[in-house]
Amino acid sequence: MDLTNVRSMELLRRLGFAEEVRKLGTELQIPTMATLIIHLSGVPTTTPYNVYITPGLHTSKAITAWEFPCVEDLRAHIRDQNDGSMPSEPWQRISQAIFERYLKTRCDENPLVDCRFGWKVEKSVESENGVLVEAVQAQSGKKATFFTQYLAACDGASSRTRRDMEIPLDGGPV
Amino acid sequence: MSEVNPSYYADRSLIPLHLALYEMTSTPTDMENQENSHKSNHAANGDASIERLEKGTVLIAGGGPVGLMLGTVLAHYGVKSIILERNESTTKLSIVAWRSITDLTQCAGGRKWTSRMSDRWNF
Numbered sequence: 047m048d049l050t051n052v053r054s055m056e057l058l059r060r061l062g063f064a065e066e067v068r069k070l071g072t073e074l075q076i077p078t079m080a081t082l083i084i085h086l087s088g089v090p091t092t093t094p095y096n097v098y099i100t101p102g103l104h105t106s107k108a109i110t111a112w113e114f115p116c117v118e119d120l121r122a123h124i125r126d127q128n129d130g131s132m133p134s135e136p137w138q139r140i141s142q143a144i145f146e147r148y149l150k151t152r153c154d155e156n157p158l159v160d161c162r163f164g165w166k167v168e169k170s171v172e173s174e175n176g177v178l179v180e181a182v183q184a185q186s187g188k189k190a191t192f193f194t195q196y197l198a199a200c201d202g203a204s205s206r207t208r209r210d211m212e213i214p215l216d217g218g219p220v
Numbered sequence: 221m222s223e224v225n226p227s228y229y230a231d232r233s234l235i236p237l238h239l240a241l242y243e244m245t246s247t248p249t250d251m252e253n254q255e256n257s258h259k260s261n262h263a264a265n266g267d268a269s270i271e272r273l274e275k276g277t278v279l280i281a282g283g284g285p286v287g288l289m290l291g292t293v294l295a296h297y298g299v300k301s302i303i304l305e306r307n308e309s310t311t312k313l314s315i316v317a318w319r320s321i322t323d324l325t326q327c328a329g330g331r332k333w334t335s336r337m338s339d340r341w342n343f
Contacts (some may be wrong), residue, residue, distance in 0.1 A: 054289075057289070057293065060296075061292055061293065061296055063292075142285060142311050143310070143311050143312055145285060146284065146285055146288060146310035146311050147310050149285065149288035149289060149292060150283075150288055150310050152288075152292055153288055153291050153292060153295075153303065156291075156292065156295045158294070158295035158298070158299065158300045158301065159291040159292065159294075159295050159300075159301055159303065160300075160301070160302040160303065161283060161291070161303045161305070162302060162303065162304050162305070163283060163305045163307065163308055163309065164305070164306070164307070164308045165304040165305065165306065166304070166306035167281040167282075167304050167306075169233060169234055169237050170237075170281070171234055171237045171238050171241050172241075173241050173242075173245050174245075175245050176245075177279070178237055178240060178241040178244070178270075179279055179281070180237055181304050184306055184308070185308075190271060191240070191269070191270045191271065192270070192271050192272075192273060192279055192302075193244065193270050193271070193272045193273065194273040194277065194278070194279040195273070195275060195276065195277070195278075196276075196277075196278040196279065197278075197279045197280075197281060198278055198279070198280045198281065198287070198290055198301075199281050199282070200280055200281060200282035200283075200284065200286040200287035200290055201281045201282035201284075201287075202282060202284065205281075205282075206281070207281045209231075210231070210234060
């Protein structure tokens with residue numbers, strides 16, 4: 047299940063989002079048509095963040111396990127070992143779908159962020175003064191060209207931008 | 221003979237964009253300027269005009285967790301950004317997890333419930 051690590055949680059804390067993200071990861075409540083409430087995908091703060099290594103679901107025992115503390119235990123450990131070696135926030139499990147939807151609403155309500163979904167970055171070339179980026183709208187096939195000082199490649203492991211900029215990937219396939 | 225970097229034009233589809241960028245960033249003389257003024261704001265591919273972003277604005281390719289996070293971080297420091305994401309919406313809940321929920325709810329008229337919930341919660 048998707049993990050937001052301690053460094054990301056520290057960043058979210060600085061932005062003032064850490065508590066809301068933790069709440070969304072801990073318990074997501076979906077009200078049904080009746081008064082019934084289903085708790086979906088929530089991970090209680092007392093559940094250890096262990097990782098079990100197994101050859102498959104047909105075996106009853108894991109080969110080995112990496113044992114990591116739950117949110118509450120890690121928070122206590124951080125508090126006890128106050129020597130600057132600890133992160134300032136524990137990690138948090140939260141589904142990527144829920145996390146992205148939350149961040150998207152934060153972006154949408156922020157006047158400094160312009161979210162243009164349905165636009166695919168096709169090509170990019172750079173010069174000393176800036177980057178020329180070509181994007182296409184998936185539904186209409188409409189093309190747009192941008193000239194920008196900065197282009198941030200946040201398009202994943204098989205990044206098109208990385209390929210266009212000829213930035214090699216360290217290592218190889220796992 | 222001079223060595224040509226074989227990877228330079230490996231992707232030939234980038235050539236028109238290279239030409240457009242060259243046309244934009246090279247400073248033409250006054251005479252050339254007058255001659256070319258009518259086509260100066262056009263990319264090499266068709267008639268799509270170029271959107272010049274304000275100085276300091278960051279264009280972010282990809283609206284996943286990293287792109288959305290970067291947008292909020294930049295905004296925190298007062299920097300404008302435009303996020304381009306190819307999908308129409310954010311990542312949906314995995315089909316495996318959702319199917320197990322729909323299986324559970326089949327018995328109690330769950331089909332209607334799940335479609336309503338998926339509309340509401342973007343699954």
